[in-house]
Amino acid sequence: MKWIQLLIPCLLMSTITCGFHSLKFLSTGWAKPGDRPLVEQLTVFDGVPISYCDTVTKREQLKPTLESQKLPENCDEASLNIIDSLNDISRFMNSTVYVVQRRRGCILSANGMMFALEAWAVDGMDFITFDPESQRWTSQSPSAIPVEQRWNKNTLMNYAYRHFIRVECPQMIQKIQLRPIQQETELRVFAKPIVDTDQALLRCHVTSTDKSVSSVHLIGNGASRASWIIVTGPMPAEDGSVILRLTAEISLSREDDTYGCTVQTGSHNITVFWDGTTLDGRTLLYHSRVPWKMLTVIFGVICIVFIITIISCATICLLKCVKKKSSPPSRVDPQLLEQFTWIMESNASPDLHNVIYSFTRGTEPNRELQNRWGMSVVLRDQSYYDPDYFAHQIDGAHP
Structure with a gap:
């Protein structure tokens, strides 16, 4: 496994820089309860997908990036391997297996050295690997030990796996050519x-x-x-x-x-x-450091205070208008009004005059009217008690 760990960083970089060509077959099979198993396989050359195949079409669909056509026409063999393994692994694990993944292929260096790869995973976890030199399987999980023991006894299958990754895979690498790609x-x-x-x-x-x-x-x-x-x-x-x-x-x-x-x-x-836009071209505006929630609370408080102020002002104005509005005059009996008028003419008390006037008019005591009546009474009294007035009246009466 050490050589695989050493090659992974190299494969992530340019294969030309490292001097390697790689061909990998990535297969995935899954089974749903009550449905038949399905298989897909993607073929990748130097990190570039060149072909795709599944159990529905069973024919390799070549990618436009592929210049040559030196690939198998179908993926029947790979599909059968995956489906058999799904059944095999489920039986020996005494549990339902939903997804099986297989990665096999080869890496050929510029000086002719070749490395082979055959690894399996179950439900997303490393499960078992194959060494083509010894034609032996090694479990990568405790649940894979029964499968390891069974597959190590299947010498015919192991020989076929070794022949594919050691002989057929390097031959395909030498025949595959990719279309020139403009570097952009x-x-x-x-x-x-x-x-x-x-x-x-x-x-x-x-x-x-x-x-x-x-x-x-x-x-x-x-x-x-x-x-x-x-x-x-x-x-x-x-x-x-x-x-x-x-x-x-x-x-x-x-x-x-x-x-x-x-x-x-x-x-x-x-x-x-960055020009300040989103993926769909909308512009993002810069915001203050005050969180939006705090701004919302502040705005709500301002609105409430504003509404309360408006209601208070309206109430005050309404009360003022009510106070200024005069009370409707009281309805007084005409005979009573005539008697009140005679009293006012014959009585000299200004307070009594003001009370009678207020009662008949339905208003508060009128100070101005009270003063006018007071002056008239004073003038009349002066007339009543003026000696010259009485002398004039006597002289006029007795010439």
């Missing part, structure tokens, strides 16, 4: 807002046919303040390109912060800065 690298930078926060997820998506592309970096004066950064890839795509992705959590509270990404290729670097 595309870098897109966009963001996705995080709901109810002033944060966003910045994403730098790299698609490249240049196998020398291996890293992408976050740049800009706000890069050091990013909460976290995750880089995934390079991962192979179906069209022969590789994909890298950088994701970072950034803040939208500082308008002077800039963010971008740089991709390193074999010949030059590509740099793109």
Whole structure:
């Protein structure tokens, strides 16, 4: 297994740089209760998918990236191997197996050295591996021990597996040719807002046919303040390109912060800065550091205070209008009104006059009217008690 561990980093990089060609057959079989098992197989050459086959069509569907046609026309043998293994493994594990994965193939170096690979996984966990030199199986899980013992006794199957990965696979490698691919690298930078926060997820998506592309970096004066950064890839795509992705959590509270990404290729670097938009072109606005929930609470309190103020002002105005409005005059009997008028004319008391007037008019005592009646009484009294007045009256009466 050591040689596999040494080759994995090399295969993630350019196969040309490492001097290797690899051909791998990735098979997956799954069984649902009550349904027949299904199988799919993807053939990959130097990290580029070149063919696909399943149990429905049972014919290899060659990819446009493949120049030559030196591949098997169908995947019948691989499908039978997977289906038999599903039944075999389920029986010896005394449990239901839903998914079986198989990875087999070969790696051929420039100096002619060849390495073979045959490994199985069950329900996503390493299960058992095959050594083509000794034609022996080695369990990778305690549950695989019964299967290891049974498969080691099947010498005919083991010989066929060894012949395929040691003889047929290297022969296919020498006949496979890929179409020339123009080396292009595309870098897109966009963001996705995080709901109810002033944060966003910045994403730098790299698609490249240049196998020398291996890293992408976050740049800009706000890069050091990013909460976290995750880089995934390079991962192979179906069209022969590789994909890298950088994701970072950034803040939208500082308008002077800039963010971008740089991709390193074999010949030059590509740099793109974020223009403040999302994947669909919408613009993300910068926000203050006050959380949206707090702003909502503040706005609600302001609205409540405003409404209470309006209601209070309206109530005060209404009360003032009610006070200013005169009470309707009382209805007084006409005969009583005539008697009150005679009393007012014959009585000299201003207070009594004011009371009678208030009663007949339905108002508070009128101070102005009271003063007028007081003056009239004073003038009349002066007339009654003026000696000259009485002398004049006497002289007039007795000439």
